[in-house]
Amino acid sequence: MAPATGKRPTTLTDVARLAGVSIATASKALNGRNQVRASTRERVMVAAEQLSFSPNALARGLLAGRTGTVGLLTSDMEGRFSLPILMGAEDAFGRGSVSVFLCDARGDSFREQYHVKALLGRRVDGLIVVGSRTDARPPLPGRLSVPVVYAYSPSLDDQDTSVISDNVEAGRTAVDHLLALGRSRIVHISGDRTYAAARDRAEGATAALRAARLTPVGKKVHFGSWSESWGRSAIASLLAAHPDIDGVFAGSDQIARGVLEVLREKGRAVPEDVAVVGFDNWAVLATQARPQLTSMDMQLEQLGRRAAELLFSAMEGGTHPGIEKIGCSLVIRESTAG
Template sequence: MTHDDQPTPPSTLMDVARLAGVSPSTVSRILNGTARVSEDKRQAVLAAIAQMNFAPNQMAQALKKGRSMTIGIVVQDISSAFFDENLRGIDDGLKGTGYASVIVSGHWNPEEEAERIRLLLGRKVDGIILLSGRMSDEAVRAFSLQRPIVSTGRELHTRSALGIKLDNEHGAWMATHHLIELGHRRIAFIAGPPNNIDAEERLAGYRRALREADLPFDPKLVVEGNFIESGGLLAINHLFETQQQFSAVFAANDQSAYGVRLCLYRKGIRVPDDISLVGFDDLPGSSYTTPPLTTIRQPLYEIGLLSTNALLRLINGETVDTQVPPLELIVRETTRRVR
């Protein structure tokens, strides 16, 4: 390698200060936003930074502030399309912030969620996003005394912990009310797993819609599922095996609805001609089912983005006031008026 081929050594903060005609401490304070200098001096430093293509060592700056520039994310099921949308929003929210993420799974187990959070705290993350889960509010508040936490699916508001919760009960009411408006009177409900707050609230919304329409609640039309496709398939099979009569099905989430749809297809039952079907979530694949699924849209991507912005504010010691986007009924082609 000739002398001309030697790589140019990186510019230093001292080089920038020399070119701008200021002290190195002034350059440092301008970079971290704490300098009180004239606009001319600020512009001289910025011009020197651009001319010398100076890139400050972000990790060194973070360490000086006592930060790792990482956040922890506790997801319940890494393979779920539901959490994929949350994670996409989180990823976009971190762009340009200098933060990286560490993702672990809690598997809907409160003890495992707590163990995962302890692991993240041991790695010195600056904050944690807990996506759903079954950990108690008290446990989340206790962990937040060590690092700020934003948790979805719960109502929580302290100086270091924030909950972001959607109105599942109202969403389920909208889904059931939509079917009632179409003339359906026998509406089966594929519920979520027991001891799951989202599942409980969606069952409550289903029951409220029936009650307000003066329709009887028939427990034989409610079958427990598990929020995945196989659970939806097994639940609808149970309804047929017990010879229940119904003209519509409300599945407590889209993945359950996919299982219901497969069972109906195998039995030669047409959707929506014979049976109408509604889901809950509006996962990306729900636009492409056959036929496209009517569902309740959860703003999953937006919740991920909102969680990230809220956590970064908590990390910086700022107050947070979140405006949670509303749920929305998305009418596609799996529902129709009763003939």
């Protein structure tokens, strides 16, 4: 038998660190995935060679003492948010390397506890918990035997690892876009005030207006519901009181669709007379709108990829306490690009 050296085996984290890339990118490069640039792949392969680390070693390292499975626990019954996050997570874990079990708690804490127990019974290597809204949530109860990452909805415990979309900055970006188009009579129509998403987007929107020395039309944010009917009624009453409105930032694409309908009925050309920005970049709504809707995209797949990277790191002993924010992106379409 060879004498023990006491030196720990090289891990994927070591390769990623030496190559200056994320763990997910290193995994993709070593597994031959086509989403990696040639120069990046070469850098990863050189790092792996220097550390005597091979793709076979990657597979062994992933599965040594593990089941090669993780659980994704969601309360998003419709899958509107959880499915893109799941897709991003599976992409980050790498084809064939780690399998993801999806469980829907349906917003029920008892059902959530049941699923956690069932997933731990399957000996998953970690958990990603996805909320149905962006409000902070209580952490999973008890001392769990596997690492947990909270995605979309952060944990109330600042020692937990959470990754969320930056709704405040997104609200600022949406209004900055309208300002850049020369709009100055801007109204913000949002959803339910009890939702953190509505309050955060409003915070960013009003900050952008304040920086431009402007106030929102009506001198306030108009909160209501996440529905087309609210968008219709809100913009109708606002136009009656403030006919010179030239820009609308809607807190969701549903609200924006209602706004567009009323503007069309009242003969207001979009974007010539009134430019409109929505939120969520929900393709089935944004691309079928008349005109097609400019919208803020929460980058949910990227959020899922980052959640998986953080969980992967935790599975290898890394710690990432606190909340990490993923930037949203503006997708420009006809409603502001006329």
